[in-house]
Amino acid sequence: MSHSKTDHHDSHHHSNPHIEETHDPGHHIVPVKTYVIVILSLMVLLIITLGAAAIDFSAMVPGNPFFAALNIIIAMTIAVIKAVIIILYFMHVRYSSKLVWVFAGAAFYWVVILFVMTLCDYMSRGMTHYPGQYTF
């Protein structure tokens, strides 16, 4: 056992690390083409979010709660898509092990807990009234 390990590590030290690392599943080299596609889609999403902000959806159907909230829904959806693209490709999570997926996902899971639990409390106590507030 110990002997075979030594052999394994000796081979690491004697050989070219780049050749070694092609067998390393934790070390995926993302091609430049992927990065170019990613940055172009991020820029396109930036333009789309600006375009969507220039349109006042609440004025289209006055008094409709969905249209009143549509601007922020579109903006946040685009922001989430951008964040997911950055996490998957720039931060290499797509090419990482399941354990890295769990750690990256856990962070956002806690954010959901923070928002859902705290908003449940605020919303159920009627603490957020303002004139013209939408009622669900």
Add this chain to the structure above:
Amino acid sequence: MATKTKVSEHSVAPPPVTTSYQDAHEAHGDHDHGHDDHGPLMHHFDDMVQQRESITIGMWTFLMTEIMMFSGLFFCYAFFRWKFHDAFMLGSQQLDINLGTGNTFVLLASSMTMAMAVHCAQIGDRKKLVAYMIGTLIFGGAFLGIKGIEWSADYHEGMVPHFQAFGSRGNWDETGQTWRTSHHAHEAGLKAGPTPEGYVWDYKHKKPVKSEEVKMYFMLYFCMTGLHAIHMVAGALILLVMILMAMNGHFGNGNDQPIEIFGLYWHFVDIVWVFLFPLLYLIAGFHPGGH
């Protein structure tokens, strides 16, 4: 008695363990783990796969704490935007969307150069690695420069919330119109309506809005962009050190993971801005003067 115990302890104690990795290092006569000439494997990991996995998960754990810290502020924003909806719209209209868009563009570009730096480190192209890291530093510096210009304008337009003069130098005052909406309204010949003490006039919705509520928007604006900027400054300083290290021959010979780990931090800071930009700048749309 005491001597006897000591002797027995000695006999029970295992012989000093020499791991196979130490053997491997010793065979090369090298105990210094910071240099490139023996490969990047540290002695407390079994192999490169385990080392990469452990370091990546360690960084994600740190980023988890960062995400939770920022999400506290994001929740605060969500709650007060709901509670003080009209005031947040009015506050958002005071910001310059051009500067915000420019900053988003610059920061996305810096993420691209950082991703390319990681790629160059992985394929072992040290010259391009240094070039892309310098590019990242320049884009990051441009972000902070634009942010500084913006904050300076915010200060001069009376938007800093802790000032007694918050809002009072502008908005409903015919003579001292300093807020951006007031500038545009003044140029368009719009007149403010009846505004009680402690209120500011909302030209878009044609009604007074409580000054204290707009203050909350600017409090969150400065806290969120400020905390983000602190992360940018810290990132830029670490990047500067890493550029100098790369120029001195580090991060070669397969030891590219420090670049990748720093990249994770840089992209995380980018993601925070991806959410800050629409929440702070875009929520009120393009209606600078009110209609």
